Amino acid sequence: MSTQPFIFGGNTGRSYQDIKRIREQAEALKPSGRISGGISGFGNGLSALGRALLYRMTTDKADKLEEKGRQSFNTEFNQWASQPDFKSSEIAQQSQKPPSTFGGIDPRLVKMSSNSFATPGQQALMQMVIKRQMDASAPADPLKQVQLQKAQLELEKMRNPERTVIQGADGFNYYQDTGERVLPGVEMPKDPLRDIQLQKAKLELANSQTPQNSVDFDTEQKLRKEFSGLPTIKDFSSINDSWDRVQASAHDPSAAGDLALVFNYMKMLDPGSVVREGEFATAQNAAGIDERVVGMYNRILSGERLTPVQRQDFVSRAGQMFNAQAGNYNDAVGQYRGLADQYSLSPDRIANTVELYESAPQPATDQPQFADNYSQEDLEFTAKKHGLTIEQVLEKLGVRYAN
Numbered sequence: 563m564s565t566q567p568f569i570f571g572g573n574t575g576r577s578y579q580d581i582k583r584i585r586e587q588a589e590a591l592k593p594s595g596r597i598s599g600g601i602s603g604f605g606n607g608l609s610a611l612g613r614a615l616l617y618r619m620t621t622d623k624a625d626k627l628e629e630k631g632r633q634s635f636n637t638e639f640n641q642w643a644s645q646p647d648f649k650s651s652e653i654a655q656q657s658q659k660p661p662s663t664f665g666g667i668d669p670r671l672v673k674m675s676s677n678s679f680a681t682p683g684q685q686a687l688m689q690m691v692i693k694r695q696m697d698a699s700a701p702a703d704p705l706k707q708v709q710l711q712k713a714q715l716e717l718e719k720m721r722n723p724e725r726t727v728i729q730g731a732d733g734f735n736y737y738q739d740t741g742e743r744v745l746p747g748v749e750m751p752k753d754p755l756r757d758i759q760l761q762k763a764k765l766e767l768a769n770s771q772t773p774q775n776s777v778d779f780d781t782e783q784k785l786r787k788e789f790s791g792l793p794t795i796k797d798f799s800s801i802n803d804s805w806d807r808v809q810a811s812a813h814d815p816s817a818a819g820d821l822a823l824v825f826n827y828m829k830m831l832d833p834g835s836v837v838r839e840g841e842f843a844t845a846q847n848a849a850g851i852d853e854r855v856v857g858m859y860n861r862i863l864s865g866e867r868l869t870p871v872q873r874q875d876f877v878s879r880a881g882q883m884f885n886a887q888a889g890n891y892n893d894a895v896g897q898y899r900g901l902a903d904q905y906s907l908s909p910d911r912i913a914n915t916v917e918l919y920e921s922a923p924q925p926a927t928d929q930p931q932f933a934d935n936y937s938q939e940d941l942e943f944t945a946k947k948h949g950l951t952i953e954q955v956l957e958k959l960g961v962r963y964a965n
Contacts, residue, residue: 578678579738581627583728586738588620590730612767628679635679642674643687668695781905785912789898797833798891802916804829805884812877820868824859827876830883831855854957881919888916 591613668691674680675688726738736743789795804826811823825839828851835851862868868876892915899909945955 578631579726581624581631583738584620584624584627586728587730588617588624590732591617591620612764615767631679635674635677638674639680639684642670671695778907782902782907782911785898785901785905785907789894789913792894794890794894798887800833801830801884801887804833805880805919808877808880812873815870815873817862817865817867820873821859821862823868823873823876824855824862827880828855828859830880857957885918888918891916 671688671692675685675692680688727735728738730736734743807826808823808830811819811826813819814822822839828835831851895913895915898913902909902912941952941955944950945952948955950958
């Protein structure tokens, strides 16, 4: 009757020392502390997270190899214990059997007894059988005695191998029995290819194991919402819409284009104005707008047209107002792009700067600059002829001071 496979052992192609070395490598990778959570802690916790994953993978590998080794040794041990001349009942009653029952020492048994996968129960059983065989073979023959001594030495050597050197996770070699580093005064050369592989492994780990996409999406939404709700951003949005229409209207030299240009210029001056495009402006509905601009708007409603220079003047002044608001807007954009960088987000998905309007420079002078190529002499002559002031002449012409 064969014994039951109640104990472990085996040959997996990987020795017990190999598996022990794998466990030591895993222990070197084991994180020493808790990985912090949250967005701000992600960058700091990435290395520890990678080590934790590698530790788990290495430990699982060692467990599987050891289990396979023990199962394999069980099979080998049970085959030996199940041979016809070896019965459990005979082992239990071995003291009643003559020594010659086991004959000489079985080489297979010697090899099995040195297997590190053997449990204490297996070792005790095999040592008992080996001793029985040695006692049975002992004697009188000197040559036989020498062979037995050699067999004992070989068995002891197999039980206590030479000092084993293993490589740690840091790349240095260590003695397995004491953990001391081999050649402690010699530094390991740097391996740039290994560094690249480690960085690549960390990146792959971050992409495959960390729920980065969902965190980024939620955070981006919160930052964009917070940015859009700033008073500076709301004011700029209103100014920017009117500025776009001013530029578009300036390229439409028609009555409707002139009306839209001046109306949107007025909206830039006073975003809260209740004047509707196409209706006359009054002191009540355009209280925050310059009277000369209101007058120009009403005259366009009555059929007057803007000159090319007047259109450019409106665009230039509207551009100056746009630049003032855009400067404040870009300052806020810079602040929130910085926050996006801190959270490892894409700044372009949060906010982007706008380009400022660049107008042609005008000469610096204390004298008023006039449009439509009218000279100072022309205006003075016209004013004197009609009994008006120069300002009244300019107003009738629909021309404003440029400064």
